[in-house]
Amino acid sequence: MEHRTLGRAGLRVSVVGLGTGGANVFGQARGAGPDDARTLVRTALDLGVDYFDTAAVYRDSELWLAAALAGVPRNAYILSSKYQPRGPDGALLAPADVEAAIERSLRRLETDVIDVYQVHALKADDYDRVVERHLPVLVRARDAGRIRAIGVTESFAGDDPGHATLARALDDGFFDILMVGYNVLHQTAERDVLPRAAAADIGIVVMAAVRRALASRPALEALVAELMAGGDLAPDAIPDTDPLGWLVHDETTSVQAACYRYVAEHPAVSTVLTGTFSPAHLAENVAAVIQGPLPTKDRDRLRSLFGHLDRGLGR
Numbered sequence: 001m002e003h004r005t006l007g008r009a010g011l012r013v014s015v016v017g018l019g020t021g022g023a024n025v026f027g028q029a030r031g032a033g034p035d036d037a038r039t040l041v042r043t044a045l046d047l048g049v050d051y052f053d054t055a056a057v058y059r060d061s062e063l064w065l066a067a068a069l070a071g072v073p074r075n076a077y078i079l080s081s082k083y084q085p086r087g088p089d090g091a092l093l094a095p096a097d098v099e100a101a102i103e104r105s106l107r108r109l110e111t112d113v114i115d116v117y118q119v120h121a122l123k124a125d126d127y128d129r130v131v132e133r134h135l136p137v138l139v140r141a142r143d144a145g146r147i148r149a150i151g152v153t154e155s156f157a158g159d160d161p162g163h164a165t166l167a168r169a170l171d172d173g174f175f176d177i178l179m180v181g182y183n184v185l186h187q188t189a190e191r192d193v194l195p196r197a198a199a200a201d202i203g204i205v206v207m208a209a210v211r212r213a214l215a216s217r218p219a220l221e222a223l224v225a226e227l228m229a230g231g232d233l234a235p236d237a238i239p240d241t242d243p244l245g246w247l248v249h250d251e252t253t254s255v256q257a258a259c260y261r262y263v264a265e266h267p268a269v270s271t272v273l274t275g276t277f278s279p280a281h282l283a284e285n286v287a288a289v290i291q292g293p294l295p296t297k298d299r300d301r302l303r304s305l306f307g308h309l310d311r312g313l314g315r
């Protein structure tokens, strides 16, 4: 497994990380149980994956992750979790609520330190108030050793395809780590986020490298038809059926494997989350990423086909 440094926080992380949210929510969306989650986590560790991303709102994911990691030396993995800046009533959390959220995640994760603690899906409209009211709490928790690095994740598709929240974070440099939506159908992070993060030594975690549109052939075929109908893609640019099948050749075993490889290539990226709940897919994705970049001609074709899209596709 390749390891990279996650920005100025200095954490060393595997280039593939395991996400426990997304559509699968650590198997909770498909009737799996904590034993299945443990099998996945143990497979991940065996493959050299040591970055685990969870969140307070991913149902029981924090609890299942803690159970799956029981007995593993704490310095053998990196834990990433998040809190939502607004409560169930829609109101911005008070500073005391943020303190309580940190303590709750620490308890649920059965640890005394969370390596990466993030503001979850922060909207640009909330950015100033979160910096003013919540950031001091997060800094205090970092100073006290309860968290190691402070991060922010964008909401990406739908709400923030233009990376407005991350632009604010790059302007002020308050956050150590950014989680960005980046995939072959939405490459704008290459222009708007990644170079600035690298220059400021801010760590980058990639989410949604596959997500929904790239996870299934019918979904991708429907999206490509929509892009062609809307004039975003020439009608003969790629096949209507299995539109990205041409990525699968030689050592590239699936469209999804190619998608993870594409985003892992960028030098500003430290870890790429995969939200799979399948041990076999996880092994495939790890094998793909550690092969290194896609063949240049495939990567260049993806750029020329989709590089102009900026609407949060691949969500």
Ligand SMILES: NC(=O)c1ccc[n+]([C@@H]2O[C@H](COP(=O)([O-])OP(=O)(O)OC[C@H]3O[C@@H](n4cnc5c(N)ncnc54)[C@H](OP(=O)(O)O)[C@@H]3O)[C@@H](O)[C@H]2O)c1
Residues within 6 Å of the ligand: 018, 019, 020, 021, 022, 023, 024, 053, 054, 082, 120, 121, 153, 154, 155, 156, 179, 206, 207, 208, 209, 210, 211, 212, 214, 215, 254, 256, 257, 273, 274, 275, 276, 277, 278, 281, 282, 284, 285
């Ligand atoms: N704002 C935020 O903070 C935020 C938002 C979204 C996500 N996240 C984090 O990012 C993580 C990753 O995002 P995501 O869950 O959308 O994951 P993703 O890795 O982009 O996509 C996961 C989907 O791809 C499929 N897949 C993965 N590998 C495959 C393979 N080799 N072959 C076929 N299908 C494959 C999975 O199905 P199978 O299970 O069948 O493999 C699943 O449906 C989340 O789990 C979460 O931790 C954070």
